[in-house]
Amino acid sequence: METAVIAVIGTLLGSVATHFFQRQTMERTAALTRAEQLRQERISAYSAFAGTLVDYRRGQNDRWHRAKERPGSAVAEAARIDSYRLRSSAHQALIRVQLVCDDAQALELAASAFEVTNCMHEAPDEADRSQRSEQARETLSEFIGAAAPGVR
Template structure:
């Protein structure tokens, strides 16, 4: 009789231990899957932001050049409208970065890169436009440098 009780108790203990180990393994697997999904979302958001900001910087430079060459022309107006479209895309990409990034420095650099790029077309002369464009490029590079460790 004692042998039967011990056998039943051993079976129950084995079942409980198996359940606990399986539960822990399932939780670890789910946590790793969530972390990997967030990592992939960050890579996508950061890449999209960088691409949108590069396009926006190009559009801002083009807008400035067209306004200087032929102020008020149809070409200058088209460049201005294109810069609005590019700004909207860059702003949407910035919002996605803000949703997935938890690094305050990277967030600040992303916002700064957007703002610096936004002001390129307001430059009063060529040296200032060039300086602003370079500052926008450098700030974007700093954002990438700050954000990259979070996706490695």
């Protein structure tokens, strides 16, 4: 009889231990899955932001050149309207970055890159426009450098 009781107790302890370890493994797997999903979402958001900001910078340069070449023309107006569309896309991508990024420095650089790009068309001359364009490119590169460690 004692042997049977010991066997039952041993079986129960084994079941409890198995349940405990399976639960830990399941929680660890779920945490790793969530972390990988967030990493993938960050990669997607950061890439989309960089791409839309590059397009927006090109659009701002185009807007500036068209306005200087032929002020008030249909071509200049089309470039201005296109820059609004590009700004909207870039702003949406910035919001997505703000939703998934938890690095304060990267967030600040993303917002700064957007703002620098947003003000490019206000340059009074070619030298200033060129400087603003380069500053926008550099700020975007700084954002990428700050954000990259969070997705590696």
